[in-house]
Amino acid sequence: MAAAMEEIEAHRSGCPINLTLEVLGDKWSLIVVRDMMFGNRRHFRELLSQNEEGIASNILADRLRRLLAEGVISKEDDPSHKQKAIYSLTEKGIELLPIFAMIGAWGRKWLPVTEALSIRAQILEEGGPDLWAEFMEELRWEHLGTPAKPRTGPGVRERLRAAYEEVVARNAAAAS
Amino acid sequence: MAAAMEEIEAHRSGCPINLTLEVLGDKWSLIVVRDMMFGNRRHFRELLSQNEEGIASNILADRLRRLLAEGVISKEDDPSHKQKAIYSLTEKGIELLPIFAMIGAWGRKWLPVTEALSIRAQILEEGGPDLWAEFMEELRWEHLGTPAKPRTGPGVRERLRAAYEEVVARNAAAAS
DNA sequence: TGCAACCAGTTGCATAATGCAACTAGAATT
DNA sequence: AATTCTAGTTGCATTATGCAACTGGTTGCA
Helix, strand or coil, rough: CCCHHHHCCEEEEEEEEHHHHHCCCCCHHHHHHHHHHHHCCCHHHHHCCCCCCCCCCHHHHEEEEEEHHHHCCEEECCCEEEEEEEEEHHHHHCCEEEHHHHHHHHHHHCCCCCCCCCHHHHHEEEEEHHHHHHHHHHHHHHHCCCCCCCCCCCCCCHHHHHHHHHHHHHHHHHHH | HHHHHHHCEEEECCCCCHHHHHHCCCCHHHHHHHHHHHHCCCHHHHHHHHHCHHHHHHHHHHHHHHHCCCCEEEEEEEECCCEEEEEEECCCCCCHHHHHHHHHHHHHHHHHCHHHHHHHHHHHHHHHHHHHHHHHHHHHHHCCCCCCCCCCCCCCHHHHHHHHHHHHHHHHHHHH
C-alpha cells in the first residue's frame, strides 16, 4: 500500500507520453542511447570521447546511472579488463528504435541537419518497419546474446556506417 | 557568413536526433504540444488549468515562447476577446504526431501507465499510419484552416475522447 | 458605473540541473 | 618503474526549473 502510494506520487501522471518524458525527457539521455545503438559504443570512454556533441563525463556518468536504474541499459564487467564496464541495451532500450526512426525523420525534414549525420536517418526512414525489425534483431544478438539468424552480407548497422562513410568521403573529395 | 557561422555554432551537432532534442528535449515542451494536439487546448488558461501534470505558468509561458520561436506552434489574436491569444499547431507541429504515437506505444508497454490515460495511445497504436494520417488531416483543418474533406461520423480526436470517457465511466462504476 | 471574474502572462526567490576543468584511484602496458 | 588506460568523482559557476504571489488590462453583469 505504502509502496503503491509512493509509486503513484512519484509520477506527474500516468500518461504514457508523460512517463516517457520523465525517463528520457532531457537533452542527453537519448544521445547516449543513440551512440550505443547506432555507434556501437559499449564502454564509458567510447561514449565520452567519440560523442559528436561533446558530452561531459559527469553528465555521461549520471545518465548511464539513470538509464541503468530505469532498465533501458544494463552493465556488466568486461572479462578482458577488470576495470572495464560493458554497457548493453536491454529489450526496453532496443525497442526505442522506432522512436529514433520517427525523431530522425522529423528532424531531417524540419531542422538544419548535415548530410553526413542524417544519412542514417534517411535510410532508416526509407527502409521502414521491416528494416527496423531487422536492426532490432541484430541488436538483440549483439546486446542480449540471443541466437542470431544466419545472414548473408553486412548487417544493418554496417550498412548505415558504410553509407555515412561514403557521404564523408564524397564531401571530402568535393572540397578538395 | 557571420549568420552562417552563428547557425553552425548554435548547435551541438547536425544530427537529426540531436537537433530534435535541442528543440523538444525537456520535460515540458512535448507535454504542451500533446495538450494542444490531443486535448484541443488553444488558450493559455486552458493549457495551464487543464494540464494533467500541473505545469507552472512561467514554465508554460516559456515553452510557448520557445515553440513559437521554433515554428512548432503559431499564435494569433482571438477576434472575440482582445486579451485572448489562440495558439495553433503549425504543419511542423502536426507532423510530430507519429513521434507521439511511437512514444505512446513505448510508454504503454514499458512504463506504469494508467488505463484511462493510455487508451488514446492504444487506439493510435492499433490504428497505425492510416489513423495517424486521418488525425493529421483533421489537425490541418482545425489548426491551419485547410479545407476539410467531407466526413461521416465523429473525427479522430472525438473518438479518442469518447474512448477515454468510457474508461473513466467504467472505472467509476466498478469503484462504486 | 462599479465590481467580480477572466485573460495572458511576470516577478522574486529557492532549489535542482547542467557544464567545465581538474582530479582520483586502480589496472594494464611497455 | 613509468606511462597510459579505465571508469568515473569533485568543486564551482552558470542556467533551468518550480512555486506562489502578483500585474495590468478586459469582459460580463448588476
